[in-house]
Amino acid sequence: MPTGELLTIPFDVYRYDPADGSTPRYARYTLELAPHTPVLTALLRIRSEIDPSLALRYSCRSAICGSCAMLVNSKSRLACQTQVGPEFAEHGRIVIDPMSNQPVIRDLVVDQSPFWKEYERIVPHLILDPMHPMPEGRPTSMSPAQVARFEETPRCIACGSCYSACPAVAADPAFPGPMALAKLYRFVVDPRDTASQDRLMRIQPGGLWTCLRCHLCTSSCPKDVRPSERIRDLKEMAIAAQGATERGSRHAVGFKDNIAERGLLNESKLVRQTDGIVGMIGQIPQGLRMLRRKPEILRAPHAIEGQDEVQRIYELLEDAGEDGT
Amino acid sequence: MRKHDVLVIGAGLAGQRAALAAAQAGRSVGILTKLHPLRSHSGAAQGGINAAVGAQDSVETHIYDTVKGSDYLGDQDAIEFFCTEAPKIVVEMEHFGTIFSRAEDGSLAARPFGGAGFPRTIYAADRTGLALLQALYEHLGSVDVTVYEEWDLVDLVLRGSRVQGVVAYHRRTGELDGFSAPAVVFATGPFGRMYSRTTNSHSSTGDGVAVAYRAGAWLKDMEFVQFHPTALIEDGILITEGARGEGGILKNGRGERFMSKYAPHVHELASRDVVSRAIYTEVLEGRGFPGGYVHLELMHLGKEKIESRLQEICDFCRNFAGIDPVTEPIPIMPGQHYMMGGISTNLRGETNIAGLYAAGEAACVSIHGANRLGGNSLLETLVFGKQAGIAAAAFAPTVPGAEVLPEDVRAAKDRIEGMKRRTEGPTPLPLRAELQKIMEEDVGIYRTAEELTRALGRLAELKVKSRDLRIPDPSHVFNLNVTDALETLHLIDLAEVVVAGALARTESRGAHARRDYPKRDDANWMKHTIASYRPEGPQLSYAPVAYTRWEPKERVY
Numbered sequence: 001m002p003t004g005e006l007l008t009i010p011f012d013v014y015r016y017d018p019a020d021g022s023t024p025r026y027a028r029y030t031l032e033l034a035p036h037t038p039v040l041t042a043l044l045r046i047r048s049e050i051d052p053s054l055a056l057r058y059s060c061r062s063a064i065c066g067s068c069a070m071l072v073n074s075k076s077r078l079a080c081q082t083q084v085g086p087e088f089a090e091h092g093r094i095v096i097d098p099m100s101n102q103p104v105i106r107d108l109v110v111d112q113s114p115f116w117k118e119y120e121r122i123v124p125h126l127i128l129d130p131m132h133p134m135p136e137g138r139p140t141s142m143s144p145a146q147v148a149r150f151e152e153t154p155r156c157i158a159c160g161s162c163y164s165a166c167p168a169v170a171a172d173p174a175f176p177g178p179m180a181l182a183k184l185y186r187f188v189v190d191p192r193d194t195a196s197q198d199r200l201m202r203i204q205p206g207g208l209w210t211c212l213r214c215h216l217c218t219s220s221c222p223k224d225v226r227p228s229e230r231i232r233d234l235k236e237m238a239i240a241a242q243g244a245t246e247r248g249s250r251h252a253v254g255f256k257d258n259i260a261e262r263g264l265l266n267e268s269k270l271v272r273q274t275d276g277i278v279g280m281i282g283q284i285p286q287g288l289r290m291l292r293r294k295p296e297i298l299r300a301p302h303a304i305e306g307q308d309e310v311q312r313i314y315e316l317l318e319d320a321g322e323d324g325t
Numbered sequence: 326m327r328k329h330d331v332l333v334i335g336a337g338l339a340g341q342r343a344a345l346a347a348a349q350a351g352r353s354v355g356i357l358t359k360l361h362p363l364r365s366h367s368g369a370a371q372g373g374i375n376a377a378v379g380a381q382d383s384v385e386t387h388i389y390d391t392v393k394g395s396d397y398l399g400d401q402d403a404i405e406f407f408c409t410e411a412p413k414i415v416v417e418m419e420h421f422g423t424i425f426s427r428a429e430d431g432s433l434a435a436r437p438f439g440g441a442g443f444p445r446t447i448y449a450a451d452r453t454g455l456a457l458l459q460a461l462y463e464h465l466g467s468v469d470v471t472v473y474e475e476w477d478l479v480d481l482v483l484r485g486s487r488v489q490g491v492v493a494y495h496r497r498t499g500e501l502d503g504f505s506a507p508a509v510v511f512a513t514g515p516f517g518r519m520y521s522r523t524t525n526s527h528s529s530t531g532d533g534v535a536v537a538y539r540a541g542a543w544l545k546d547m548e549f550v551q552f553h554p555t556a557l558i559e560d561g562i563l564i565t566e567g568a569r570g571e572g573g574i575l576k577n578g579r580g581e582r583f584m585s586k587y588a589p590h591v592h593e594l595a596s597r598d599v600v601s602r603a604i605y606t607e608v609l610e611g612r613g614f615p616g617g618y619v620h621l622e623l624m625h626l627g628k629e630k631i632e633s634r635l636q637e638i639c640d641f642c643r644n645f646a647g648i649d650p651v652t653e654p655i656p657i658m659p660g661q662h663y664m665m666g667g668i669s670t671n672l673r674g675e676t677n678i679a680g681l682y683a684a685g686e687a688a689c690v691s692i693h694g695a696n697r698l699g700g701n702s703l704l705e706t707l708v709f710g711k712q713a714g715i716a717a718a719a720f721a722p723t724v725p726g727a728e729v730l731p732e733d734v735r736a737a738k739d740r741i742e743g744m745k746r747r748t749e750g751p752t753p754l755p756l757r758a759e760l761q762k763i764m765e766e767d768v769g770i771y772r773t774a775e776e777l778t779r780a781l782g783r784l785a786e787l788k789v790k791s792r793d794l795r796i797p798d799p800s801h802v803f804n805l806n807v808t809d810a811l812e813t814l815h816l817i818d819l820a821e822v823v824v825a826g827a828l829a830r831t832e833s834r835g836a837h838a839r840r841d842y843p844k845r846d847d848a849n850w851m852k853h854t855i856a857s858y859r860p861e862g863p864q865l866s867y868a869p870v871a872y873t874r875w876e877p878k879e880r881v882y
Contacts (some may be wrong), residue, residue, distance in 0.1 A: 019800040036647040041560070048754040052806050053798040060526040062562045062641060064455060065364040081644045105497060106803040112361075125463040126422045139419040141431035151424050154449060154456040158363050192422065 006032045009084055010093040011042065013054065017106050024104075026095070027051070035085025039077075039094065040068050042084055043108075055107040063222055066159035070108050071097035076161035076220040099164035114173070115163045118180040122203070124187065127195035140192055153186035153230075155223040162217035162227050168210050175210040176203070178217035178227030185230040188237060200238045208234055209248020250274050260314050263304035267297055326729060329355040329471070330721040331714070332490060332506035334478050334533050337365035338454070338703065339685025339710035340512035341461045343674075346714025347510075348468040352721055355504060357473045357493055359528060359808070362462050366514050366526045367685075367706060370454025371565035371637055372438060373446035374418075374707075375700035376411035379435055382443040384408050391701060392875045394440045394596055395694025396835035397851065398546065400871035403672045403690045407701075410708045415447055418707065421464035423456050425449050436570050438699040440596040440882070446700040451567050451637045454703060473504075477808050478513065478532045479737045481540040481681065482729045488680030490729040491536075492737045496808065499801025501738045503729025508717035510682040511537055511668060512710060519816045519823070520661035521761035524556050524563035533687045535815035537668050538822070543677045544856045545689040545868075547666035547819070548826030551697055551836045552770050554600035556660030558618045559646045564638055564657060566699040568623060569593040571634050575604065576620045576654070577612040583619075588882045595882035598696045598836045601659035605770045608658070620654035659770060663702060665693045665836065666823070669855060669868075674713025680720060680727075684713040691853065694870075695835020741796070744810055750793030753809035759787060760817055768824055773840045777828040784821050785862075791817055822863045826854045829865055847877050 009031055016024040029046045040058055047054050057067040061080045068079040073091045076099060087094050102110040134140060162178035163169055169177045176184075184203055188196045208231065217227040235252065244253040254273030258265050267290070271283050280287075290297060304310075331347040333340045336358035348354045358365065377387040387408040392399055419425060419433070426434040426448055438446040449456035475496040482489040482503070490505040516531025517523040538544050554575075555564040569575075575593055577583045587603040588595035595603075608617050623631050623638075628651045632639055635650075642648040642655055668683035670676055670690055676683055685706040692705055767780035791814060798806045832846035833839050851870055856863040 017800050017802060019802045036559075036645075038645065047805070048758070052752060052754065052809075053800065053804075055803040055805055059360060059364055059528045060366065060369050061560065062369065063644065064369045064452075064637075065360070065366070065526060067360065067364050083644070083647070106800070109803050116361075120466070125467045134420040137413075137416060139416050139425070139433050142427050143431050144427050144429060147424065147427045151426065151450065154424055154452060154459055157368070157455070158361075186424075190422070190424075192420075 006034060007085065007088055009033055009042070009088045011046070011096060012093060013043075013046070013096045013108075014098055015054070015107055016104055017053075017055075033084050035083065037084050038080050039072055039082045039084055039087070039096070040079035042094075043079060043096070055109050057109055064157060066157035069099055069159040069161045069164065071099060071164070076100070076164040078159060078161070078222040081222050099160055101164050101166065101169045102160070112160055115160045115177065115179065118176040119158070119183060121176065122180050122184040122187070122199070124183055126187070126190065126193050128192070129194040132194065134192070142191060146191055149189045150186050153182065153225070156182060156225045157223055159222060161220045161222060165216040165220035167214060167216065168212050172210050174206050176207055178231065181208070181211070181234060182225055182227040182230040185234050188234065197241055200234070200241050203234070204238055204242075204246050204249070208238060209246055247274055259310065262302065263307045263310045326503045326505055327355060327473070328505045329353045330506060331355075331508045331510065331717045332357065332504050333510045333512060333714075334491065335365070335512035335514060335685070335687065336360070336362035336472065337367035337512060337514055337685060338457060338461060338706035339367075339687070339713075340510065341465055342707050342710030343510045343512060343682070343684055343714035343717065344470050345461070345465055345468060346711045347718040348470050350715065350718035352718045354469075355471045355473060355506070357476045357478070357491070357504060359475060359477045359496070359532070361474050362472060363458060365458060366529055367703070368455040368458040369526060369563070370703050371451045371563065372567040372570070373436060373448035373453045373700050374415060374457070374703040375438070375441070375445050375698070376415040376447055376704065377408065377443070377445055378412050378415065378433060378447070379443060379445065382445050384411070386442045387411065387445060389875065390441050391692065391698060393878070393880055394696055394698040395692070396696055396845065396880055397847070397875070397877040398549075398691065398694030398834060398853070398870060400691055401873040401875055402871045404692055405873060406672050407690075407692050407705070407708055411704055414704065414707045414711070418457055418460060421460045423449065423460040425456070436567065437594065438566055438570050440594075440698040441700070446570070448567070451565055451635055457703060457707075477811055478536055479811060480733070481509065481536050482733045483540055483678070486679060487724065487727070488678065489727045489733070492729060492734050494741070494807060494811070496803050496805075499804060499807075501734050501741070503734050505727050505729045506721070507724040507727035508680050508682065508721040510674065510684060510713045510717050511687050512683070512685045512713070513687045515664045515686040516816060516819050517661045517664065518757070518812070519760055519820045520764050521758070522556060522561040522658070522765065523661040524553050524561055525661065530812035531687070531815050531819045532812065533683065534668055535818050537676070537678075537681060537683065538818060538856070538858050541678060541858060542681060543669040544822055545666055545669035545853050546691055546695075546826070547664075547822045547856060548830055548854060549665035549695050549836050550661060550768075550823065551597060551663035551665060552601040552659040553662030554597055554604055554659050555621050555655075555657040556662070557641065557646050558656045558658050561660040562641055562645050563660075563662065564621060564641065564655060566597070568621060568635055568638055571630065572626050573621055573623045574625075575600075576622055577607045578614040578619070579612055581612070583607050583612070591882050596696060596880070597662075597699065598838070599882055601770055602838060604657075604659055614656065618656045618658045621657045622654045623650045624652060624654070663697050665689065665691070665695065665697055666826070670709075670713075672709070672712060673716040674709055675716055680724065682713040682717045684709040695837060741807060744794055744796040745799060747793065747795040750795040751790055752795055752797045753806060753813045756787070756791060756794065757809070757813045757816065760813070760820060763787070764820060768827065771838050771840050772827055774828065777824055780824045781821070781828065784817065784824060788817055788821070822856045825863050825865060826856060830854065851877065
């Protein structure tokens with residue numbers, strides 16, 4: 001049985017109740033805890049021993065129901081899956097806040113309806129072609145290799161940690177967020193679904209390409225779903241299916257071509273590839289500002305030293321299989 | 326007031342399957358849940374769902390295994406129906422989008438589970454419940470069903486013997502409201518939180534079972550409480566039976582693989598009650614590790630197999646106990662896991678109250694009898710959730726005009742406001758902790774008349790105390806203390822039924838093990854316990870077990 005000394009840990013917990021008319025504040029609670037105690041256990045001890053009015057969502061306490069996502073020392077985490085010891089060692093206290101990007105209802109409880117709405121918006125159920133019904137009375141046949149493409153996707157417990165951590169969600173409320181896009185991936189690659197192309201087409205404008213590729217969703221995911229990698233997969237599939245039709249995808253393809261050509265970016269060419277000649281006009285003020293600070297952008301770009309090696313990397317990647325082998 | 330033809334309480338697999346069936350029959354359907362549907366406890370089921378789909382397997386063997394597993398207390402007609410439906414239900418879930426693990430030939434993969442004659446448990450890695458829950462919820466999105474989230478069930482409203490609907494409490498706003506419906510399905514899951522070492526979620530508080538019981542519904546076989554052999558000693562988190570299915574072994578403090586003594590043929594894969602009692606006996610007789618536990622070892626399976634086939638278990642051990650199962654044994658003890666008992670239903674989900682239906686773990690058909698087999702509970706939620714939905718949809722149009730009245734809502738409101746106004750008296754969470762202490766100490770794996778009688782006395786005292794229950798928070802916004810109070814009162818009433826049934830049943834059968842009556846007594850006890858509500862404590866009566874073809878035999882694994 002893992003034992004160990006008890007630590008005296010101060011918790012600063014965000015408190016806000018719209019019913020009592022007070023402003024948000026932090027309440028300090030101090031507990032004696034073993035280092036491997038989950039943060040959720042600590043919060044439940046606060047509820048049962050110190051202050052029962054603390055509001056939070058929780059149910060399974062084993063990281064499978066997705067109820068207890070919150071900010072632990074500013075990071076989106078599941079309270080049940082975060083041990084107090086390492087948090088205390090790193091920060092000297094444990095600060096608990098409600099998740100970001102969603103309005104607070106009370107204390108640590110947020111209104112998740114924006115998150116659920118994005119999930120509903122990707123049409124999260126199989127879309128079938130009436131001309132090709134499921135096999136009568138028996139399961140669809142699917143090889144282990146086919147299943148391998150998406151059998152990890154049900155790991156997602158819809159806790160909302162990724163949505164809370166995502167800066168694109170904060171900047172652009174129209175962005176579906178990592179969870180919805182990872183869920184979309186699940187339906188796009190499902191061999192039973194007949195609307196994959198349509199799904200890719202519909203998600204592109206304003207959806208897919210707003211992702212900043214910061215990978216905060218992946219680092220905050222408590223179940224290793226890796227939403228940013230699924231978003232990358234969707235981008236690749238979208239380009240493969242339709243070519244570079246969106247501003248975002250044109251930028252990505254232009255970027256790749258620039259590097260392939262000379263090993264570095266040719267900004268004026270990249271802007272032309274992304275926005276087209278007409279679109280470039282809108283970028284003139286930005287271009288002039290850049291010119292003032294960095295006059296060398298007018299010079300014709302030359303290939304970098306070792307460009308042949310860059311070429312070789314591209315060739316290897318072209319030869320490699322989809323899985324990168 | 327909200328109105329529906331069919332109202333389902335609980336949005337786990339049973340509730341959602343009932344809602345789907347009722348909506349497909351063209352009824353207006355509402356589902357009320359105290360969580361979000363995707364946060365339901367069905368999602369925690371790891372191992373799998375039984376269905377005889379393999380070439381060598383047969384529905385007949387599945388029936389036999391379930392009858393034997395139930396220690397001959399399961400109703401054989403219901404079990405026959407249940408096992409016959411299994412392949413159909415699993416195929417349906419596959420068509421709804423469940424991502425099951427596959428065999429090389431593209432068919433559904435199956436793994437061996439305790440008490441089963443063949444590898445019969447279909448699975449999705451070790452998160453089968455979650456995969457099913459997601460697929461069903463997503464499929465439900467393609468039909469017209471209204472979901473009411475974060476509403477706690479407070480009362481079932483009857484007028485005469487007619488169901489009118491329910492009164493519920495909205496966590497977010499503190500509002501109490503009526504939901505009118507002539508047909509109501511209770512699918513509120515288990516009540517394991519009457520124990521402290523339980524694999525159940527914090528939400529598993531028997532809301533529907535207690536509310537139905539107080540309204541006059543019969544409860545069946547409540548004394549049969551299954552203890553899962555392998556719960557992490559820290560906080561009772563479940564380590565799936567799949568761990569033993571994949572080859573995990575149990576060792577006592579002396580390093581002995583002790584299961585060979587208790588189940589010489591199948592060792593660790595014996596039925597759950599057998600394994601739980603074996604572990605408990607080892608510890609009781611001084612062969613456990615200091616502190617009272619045994620080891621589950623996976624190390625010999627190798628890193629690759631452990632991490633691919635038992636990924637969730639790896640995460641659990643690492644995150645909640647600070648243990649790496651690839652290199653270290655897992656310290657475990659049996660913990661409360663499953664309630665065989667529940668609201669008494671027939672195989673259409675009907676109860677003794679016309680218009681009230683129940684399904685899933687909240688119900689008792691009875692399929693599991695005295696002991697449930699692994700992989701049969703997920704199946705039960707879907708098979709009987711569907712039946713309850715079909716029956717409720719057929720019943721609803723025959724009784725128009727169901728209506729919850731403002732005075733029904735007011736009665737509930739007065740009770741809650743009364744508890745909020747109190748300045749003296751016990752608060753819900755400490756009271757619940759007292760209840761859990763009683764159940765752990767006196768109503769465990771092994772039972773005796775002495776302990777059970779003591780438990781009844783302690784529960785009676787607790788009940789008196791609970792009359793002064795106080796809600797220590799005046800807020801109307803997400804006031805969890807209201808929920809805590811409702812749940813704690815539910816658990817106390819249900820605990821009393823568990824103990825009364827256990828004390829009366831003077832035999833040992835399945836999960837009910839009496840030290841003072843160690844033998845199964847078919848002559849006197851081959852019958853279901855039926856409990857009905859009286860304010861002073863449950864009234865017990867008995868009902869016959871349905872037999873078709875299987876004569877009771879001694880259960881040997």
